[in-house]
Amino acid sequence: MSATAPALKIREPSYINAAYTAKSWLLTTDHKRIGLLYMVAITFFFFVGGLAATVVRLELLTPQGDLVLPETYNKLFTVHGVIMVFFFLIPSIPTTLGNFLVPIMIGARDMAFPRLNLASWYIFMVGALFAIVALIGGGVDTGWTFYTPYSTGFSNTQVIPMAIGILIAGFSSIFTGLNIIITVHKMRAPGMTWFRLPLFIWSMYATSLIMVLATPVLAMTLVLIAVERTFHVGIFDPALGGDPLLFQHLFWFYSHPAVYIMILPGMAVVSELITCFSRKPIFGYKFIAFSSIAIAVFGFLVWGHHMFVSGQSIYSSLIFSSISFAVAIPSAIKVFNWTATLYKGSISWDTPMLYALGFIGLFTIGGLTGLFLATLPVDVHVTDTYFVVAHFHYIMVGSAVLAYLGGIHFWWPKISGRMYPEWWGKVSAITIFLGFNLTFFPQFIAGYQGMPRRYYAYAPEYQVMNVLSTAGASILAIGYVLPLIYLIWSMREGEVASDNPWGATGLEWQTESPPPTFNFAETPIVTAEPYQYNPDGTFTPQTTLSVRQIKKEVAA
Amino acid sequence: MTQQTSQPTSERTAHQAPALRTYYLIFLALMLLLALTVAVSFVDLGAFNELIALAIAAVKAVLVILFFMHVRYSSRLTWVFAAAGFVWLLIMVGWTFSDYLSRGWMR
Amino acid sequence: MTELHSTSVGPPVAHHFEDFEQEHEANMLGMWAFLATEVLFFGAVFVAFYIYRSAYADIFKEASRHLYMSIGAINTVVLLTSSLTVALAVHAGEHKARRLMVGLMVATLVLGLAFLGFKAFEYYLDYQEHLVPAFNFAWEGANPAQTQLFFVFYFIMTLVHALHMIIGISVLARMIWQARRGSYDQDSTAVELFGLYWHFVDIVWIFLFPTLYLLRQ
Ligand SMILES: [Cu+2]
Numbered sequence: 001m002s003a004t005a006p007a008l009k010i011r012e013p014s015y016i017n018a019a020y021t022a023k024s025w026l027l028t029t030d031h032k033r034i035g036l037l038y039m040v041a042i043t044f045f046f047f048v049g050g051l052a053a054t055v056v057r058l059e060l061l062t063p064q065g066d067l068v069l070p071e072t073y074n075k076l077f078t079v080h081g082v083i084m085v086f087f088f089l090i091p092s093i094p095t096t097l098g099n100f101l102v103p104i105m106i107g108a109r110d111m112a113f114p115r116l117n118l119a120s121w122y123i124f125m126v127g128a129l130f131a132i133v134a135l136i137g138g139g140v141d142t143g144w145t146f147y148t149p150y151s152t153g154f155s156n157t158q159v160i161p162m163a164i165g166i167l168i169a170g171f172s173s174i175f176t177g178l179n180i181i182i183t184v185h186k187m188r189a190p191g192m193t194w195f196r197l198p199l200f201i202w203s204m205y206a207t208s209l210i211m212v213l214a215t216p217v218l219a220m221t222l223v224l225i226a227v228e229r230t231f232h233v234g235i236f237d238p239a240l241g242g243d244p245l246l247f248q249h250l251f252w253f254y255s256h257p258a259v260y261i262m263i264l265p266g267m268a269v270v271s272e273l274i275t276c277f278s279r280k281p282i283f284g285y286k287f288i289a290f291s292s293i294a295i296a297v298f299g300f301l302v303w304g305h306h307m308f309v310s311g312q313s314i315y316s317s318l319i320f321s322s323i324s325f326a327v328a329i330p331s332a333i334k335v336f337n338w339t340a341t342l343y344k345g346s347i348s349w350d351t352p353m354l355y356a357l358g359f360i361g362l363f364t365i366g367g368l369t370g371l372f373l374a375t376l377p378v379d380v381h382v383t384d385t386y387f388v389v390a391h392f393h394y395i396m397v398g399s400a401v402l403a404y405l406g407g408i409h410f411w412w413p414k415i416s417g418r419m420y421p422e423w424w425g426k427v428s429a430i431t432i433f434l435g436f437n438l439t440f441f442p443q444f445i446a447g448y449q450g451m452p453r454r455y456y457a458y459a460p461e462y463q464v465m466n467v468l469s470t471a472g473a474s475i476l477a478i479g480y481v482l483p484l485i486y487l488i489w490s491m492r493e494g495e496v497a498s499d500n501p502w503g504a505t506g507l508e509w510q511t512e513s514p515p516p517t518f519n520f521a522e523t524p525i526v527t528a529e530p531y532q533y534n535p536d537g538t539f540t541p542q543t544t545l546s547v548r549q550i551k552k553e554v555a556a
Numbered sequence: 557m558t559q560q561t562s563q564p565t566s567e568r569t570a571h572q573a574p575a576l577r578t579y580y581l582i583f584l585a586l587m588l589l590l591a592l593t594v595a596v597s598f599v600d601l602g603a604f605n606e607l608i609a610l611a612i613a614a615v616k617a618v619l620v621i622l623f624f625m626h627v628r629y630s631s632r633l634t635w636v637f638a639a640a641g642f643v644w645l646l647i648m649v650g651w652t653f654s655d656y657l658s659r660g661w662m663r
Numbered sequence: 664m665t666e667l668h669s670t671s672v673g674p675p676v677a678h679h680f681e682d683f684e685q686e687h688e689a690n691m692l693g694m695w696a697f698l699a700t701e702v703l704f705f706g707a708v709f710v711a712f713y714i715y716r717s718a719y720a721d722i723f724k725e726a727s728r729h730l731y732m733s734i735g736a737i738n739t740v741v742l743l744t745s746s747l748t749v750a751l752a753v754h755a756g757e758h759k760a761r762r763l764m765v766g767l768m769v770a771t772l773v774l775g776l777a778f779l780g781f782k783a784f785e786y787y788l789d790y791q792e793h794l795v796p797a798f799n800f801a802w803e804g805a806n807p808a809q810t811q812l813f814f815v816f817y818f819i820m821t822l823v824h825a826l827h828m829i830i831g832i833s834v835l836a837r838m839i840w841q842a843r844r845g846s847y848d849q850d851s852t853a854v855e856l857f858g859l860y861w862h863f864v865d866i867v868w869i870f871l872f873p874t875l876y877l878l879r880q
Contacts, residue, residue: 108679109678109679110678110679111679112679112689112693113689113693114679116693174700178693178696178697178700179693181696182689182692182693182696185633185689185692186685186688186689186692187679187685187689212696212699212700213640213641213644213699213700213703214703215700216700216701216703216704216706216707217648217703217704217706217707219704220704220705220707220708221707223819223823224708224711224819227815227819231796231797232797233796233797233811233812233815234808234811234812234815235711235812235815235816239808240808240811240812241715241719241806241808241809241811241812242715242812243714243715243718245655246652246711246714249652249655250707250710250711253648253652253707300644300647301647301651303651304651304655312655312659313654313655313656313658313659314658315654315658316651316654316655316658316659319651319654320651518678518679523681576751576754579747579750579751579754580747583743583744583746583747586743586746587740587743590736590739590740590743593873593877594732594736594877596877597732597873597876597877597878597879597880598880599880600880601880605877605878605880606878609873609874609877609878610870610873612873613869613870613872613873613874616869617866617869617870620746620862620865620866620869621862621866623750624746624747624749624750624858624862625858625859625862625863630691631688633692634691634692634695637692637695637696637699638695638698638699640699641698641699641700641701641702641703641706642702644699644702644703644706645702645703645706645709645710648703648706648707648710649706649710649713652710652714653714653717656714656717656718657717
């Protein structure tokens with residue numbers, strides 16, 4: 001270890017020990033506590049969405065529809081999709097790790113707008129309440145995409161409460177993104193130049209751009225849906241002069257970039273983990289940094305690839321198809337750079353690293369099959385089959401959730417002040433990786449053979465693949481429950497963590513574990529580029545100085 | 557705390573914004589443009605009606621943004637933030653219309 | 664928390680900022696980012712409107728002729744004037760002229776209410792002419808479905824805009840109360856932020872007016 005930064009540490013109560021009352025949590029403006037509030041909320045929704053998926057998988061064990069009614073099945077996959085997308089994946093990393101880490105990583109005392117940050121959590125919870133009301137009131141059966149005219153004219157389920165819930169939760173996402181953008185622009189510590197920012201920050205910034213610029217379009221689209229459904233006026237209804245494709249345009253203007261809201265933060269986490277556990281500086285820092293921004297911008301230009309078979313103009317489809325290929329370039333740049341970072345690194349196989357490596361593998365498969373789907377003729381062949389389902393689960397579950405869990409493990413000592421049990425960590429990482437592949441790889445095959453998605457019964461020749469998939473899902477479920485148990489256990493029983501257990505360079509590791517309420521005893525001065533790792537385990541932290549030290553020296 | 561905050565002092569004084577006279581002049585311009593756009597709406601110019609109406613609206617919006625909202629006197633970063641929403645709106649307009657204008661069945 | 668700490672110069676600053684300049688710039692940029700969001704929120708419904716307008720140009724023109732352009736024009740004057748008064752209020756705030764600032768804020772409030780009054784009156788006239796979809800829409804001419812589409816958009820767009828006006832007016836009313844007590848004497852950032860929001864609502868109307876009322880030839 002090279003020089004530590006004693007001036008940044010004085011033992012004052014950590015943010016956890018600052019106060020213990022429920023009020024001190026529910027009215028906190030501390031970004032770290034708000035991150036934990038979000039973590040509790042989205043963990044709950046993850047298991048609600050997971051429960052729906054469990055029943056779906058059980059139903060699909062046999063070709064006949066024998067477990068649930070067809071209408072129930074429609075509601076189950078809708079609930080699974082809506083909850084997982086809007087109430088777990090979209091907020092997952094930005095609101096938890098993002099909230100917790102962005103200010104610390106740039107050397108700030110808090111987000112730029114702490115009260116807005118707390119408000120965004122409450123807004124999220126109000127949105128969640130509407131979603132729960134919609135579920136209790138009978139659920140929704142439109143699929144998470146709310147396609148018209150079914151959602152506005154025909155469905156007899158709780159479309160409006162669910163739409164309102166998503167709209168409200170969308171505003172929380174906008175406020176989180178806004179907060180991160182302004183924080184990164186305005187709250188950086190002295191010496192923290194743009195090219196000294198950890199890559200986590202670059203990716204979170206790119207994610208926030210999408211949150212701020214795409215989410216409002218979804219909000220307006222849901223308003224239009226609610227108006228059309230409530231007042232029976234035709235906005236998208238072809239019988240009344242409307243165009244259902246217009247809904248799809250507006251919906252996917254948000255929902256394709258939303259995929260990048262889910263995956264960019266995963267890339268953010270993985271960039272940190274790969275370099276730390278390879279003990280090598282990241283390869284191609286600027287390429288990774290700019291590729292995040294490029295993904296965010298190009299991600300807005302490709303939404304029409306969801307509409308290849310919808311009746312969209314064929315010329316438009318060609319454009320959307322070719323630009324979709326272009327988005328693969330910045331993603332591939334990242335994968336190549338991570339691989340180059342691993343090359344000849346002194347790799348250690350800790351749990352976070354296992355998750356990160358799993359991410360790279362699954363993301364590569366998900367990304368390459370995405371190219372199949374961007375190819376117009378291939379997409380026409382596999383549209384609405386399990387091939388598509390498998391593809392986006394590789395991205396949204398395989399990649400995004402693995403990165404989320406990897407990040408939780410990596411920063412757990414900083415968040416909780418305790419180490420998680422390493423052996424169990426490795427078990428969970430491997431279980432999830434194997435269970436995931438067993439669940440979703442067979443779906444590629446079933447889908448390519450023509451098994452349609454969203455059906456509660458299917459032709460008997462697909463049964464083998466579905467049995468494999470359901471078996472995999474049960475393994476996956478165990479893998480997901482394990483961290484929930486041992487992480488909670490470790491909060492009391494885990495080994496006490498040192499301030500920098502991984503020997504990492506970021507500012508968050510130069511303060512205490514867990515950090516004090518204002519993160520640093522004194523504003524740090526950033527003196528080094530990120531990721532200066534050496535093969536022998538030594539490293540140069542990003543800060544060894546504080547403003548007060550400088551002032552003292554000047555005075556002397 | 558950050559680099560941007562320690563901007564040159566000219567920036568500091570600059571965000572004190574324009575003289576009062578400028579506000580009145582801009583207001584006058586806005587009123588004239590309003591009169592113009594209403595007048596044009598009574599003349600049939602074919603497709604140019606749409607074009608002129610939207611162009612005048614855009615000019616009015618730009619005047620409000622630059623002078624009333626002080627962007628003219630603000631940092632480069634404010635320019636970028638002010639423009640971003642409109643640029644992204646153009647993406648939405650352009651790509652959506654690329655479908656409708658090349659589809660054929662709508663007309 | 665809103666604990667303030669004082670720096671060597673300038674007004675007190677929230678705890679997590681270094682100085683007033685940083686806080687001020689963060690607040691202003693935050694509002695700009697929010698307005699970028701708003702541009703796309705309104706933008707979505709504008710795009711939808713123009714898609715249908717390009718498909719049903721003649722029907723929409725005919726429908727547009729049934730709106731009261733005079734009321735729309737008067738409201739544009741009212742709103743542009745309120746933009747002027749709010750800009751002058753910000754100016755007064757920066758020059759520490761409290762009474763002038765409060766006066767201009769009150770003027771803005773009155774103009775905002777006037778806008779809503781005219782708008783409500785116009786809605787009433789529309790209702791009398793059976794132009795309100797879902798309530799009493801009746802159309803004798805050709806293409807009633809597409810014509811109704813025009814009025815659906817007219818009401819959604821103007822109502823969402825009016826909702827923004829109502830939120831703005833409520834905030835402004837509270838701020839006038841605060842301003843009278845001298846809350847913005849040292850730091851008028853809040854007035855500046857409100858000004859940005861109000862100008863933006865004005866800009867939305869600058870586009871709504873020609874979109875709905877003027878494209879009739
Ligand atoms: Cu997509």
